[in-house]
Amino acid sequence: MSPLRYVKHLRLLAAPRRLLTGDVTAAQVAHAVGYESATQFSRECRAIHGRPPMQDAARLRARLTAHGSA
Template sequence: MSPATLHRHFTAATGMSPLRYQKHLRLLSARRQLLAGDVTAAQVAHTVGYTSATQFSREYRAFYGLPPVRDITRLRAGTTSTAPAPPS
């Protein structure tokens, strides 16, 4: 299967490009790690594959609507006023 065909089939099946899907999985993993433990956003960013904590925070905010620390604080408090942004 050619790369273009794979990309087309992948996008049809998931609703997002392979790169966007990978980012989505990284951000989901990061959110789980932040909720589960006493780790910093910078540590988690590195763990899930980001070389820049700033880039991680920017992408996290774009996806979830809040920076990592504020999102996790909100989730731990049990409030859900900000819903995650849909993948584009």
């Protein structure tokens, strides 16, 4: 994996955690993890996770809630 690809991978791993921890938008998270373009961030999240960032965060939130109530 190239250094650039590795950094991108780390940014995309950090993004869902940031979306889960607060009342933030995908654009705010994009900038927080180092993307200048929220559109590019959304496109790359969709490519990696199979859904837009906010949908991925909602899915993760539901999963955490389900595990917490079990």
